[in-house]
Amino acid sequence: MASVGPFSFVKEVLPLPLNSTSPPPRLFDGTTRLYLAYVCPYAQRIWITRNYKGLEEKIELVAIDLRDRPAWYKEIYPENKVPSLEHNNQVKGGSLNLIKFINTHFRGPTLLPDDPEKQTFAEELLSYSDYFTKTVFASVLSKEDYISNDAVAALDKLEESLLKFEDGPFFLGQGFSLADIAYAPFVERYLIFLNDMKKYDITKGRPKLILWIKELNKIEAYTATKRDPQELLTHTKRKFGLA
Numbered sequence: 001m002a003s004v005g006p007f008s009f010v011k012e013v014l015p016l017p018l019n020s021t022s023p024p025p026r027l028f029d030g031t032t033r034l035y036l037a038y039v040c041p042y043a044q045r046i047w048i049t050r051n052y053k054g055l056e057e058k059i060e061l062v063a064i065d066l067r068d069r070p071a072w073y074k075e076i077y078p079e080n081k082v083p084s085l086e087h088n089n090q091v092k093g094g095s096l097n098l099i100k101f102i103n104t105h106f107r108g109p110t111l112l113p114d115d116p117e118k119q120t121f122a123e124e125l126l127s128y129s130d131y132f133t134k135t136v137f138a139s140v141l142s143k144e145d146y147i148s149n150d151a152v153a154a155l156d157k158l159e160e161s162l163l164k165f166e167d168g169p170f171f172l173g174q175g176f177s178l179a180d181i182a183y184a185p186f187v188e189r190y191l192i193f194l195n196d197m198k199k200y201d202i203t204k205g206r207p208k209l210i211l212w213i214k215e216l217n218k219i220e221a222y223t224a225t226k227r228d229p230q231e232l233l234t235h236t237k238r239k240f241g242l243a
Helices: 041-052 071-076 095-105 116-141 149-161 178-198 207-216 229-240
Strands: 032-036 059-063 084-087 090-093
Touching: 032 041, 041 095, 041 178, 084 095, 090 095, 095 116, 095 178, 116 149, 116 178, 149 178, 149 207, 178 207, 178 229
Parallel strands: 032 059
Antiparallel strands: 032 084, 084 090
């Protein structure tokens, strides 16, 4: 992976979410737009990628109020969910596809390695991420006061994955990558949710995970996307009817 770091990051003023009364932006006018909700972990993946590559002036943020969505949004993106990316007169979705697309098609530091072994491991981690997020979140939703063995195993697999390359604290060693971006928003939330709802500390007995989180929090492109923990907790409890 190239050693170049993230572009110099300037904290931006975030636009207010658009709701059912909001007019659309000037759609398909040549502007690339990321449609997102600030509390959505899937959208956060693309937001981090955008920031790290220094694309704040190339990719406009358009926040959507998920509780009161504009009708025009469904017209341009029938799935009517976030994230999506408006680019070259098309609107595309799928968070993993979008972080790969932005990394490949836009300038800025690369977020995938040149090393073939690391490339292969990156793809394995990206493929595994969907299972990880669903398995651990199932314990968040569970009525039990403990997390499942499957969730523990999924968290242990992250710890094991962080042991693979010894040249740095990230999944692929020294370089921050799409693999880290795929997991960061979810680990951020599970640290909060499982501690609050199950009294379970996901970092206990996982020193590599502790170091990874510490290093993530040194990256402004990521920290600029983080929300207040109480906001995330309240949003999730309300959305899923959790006590």
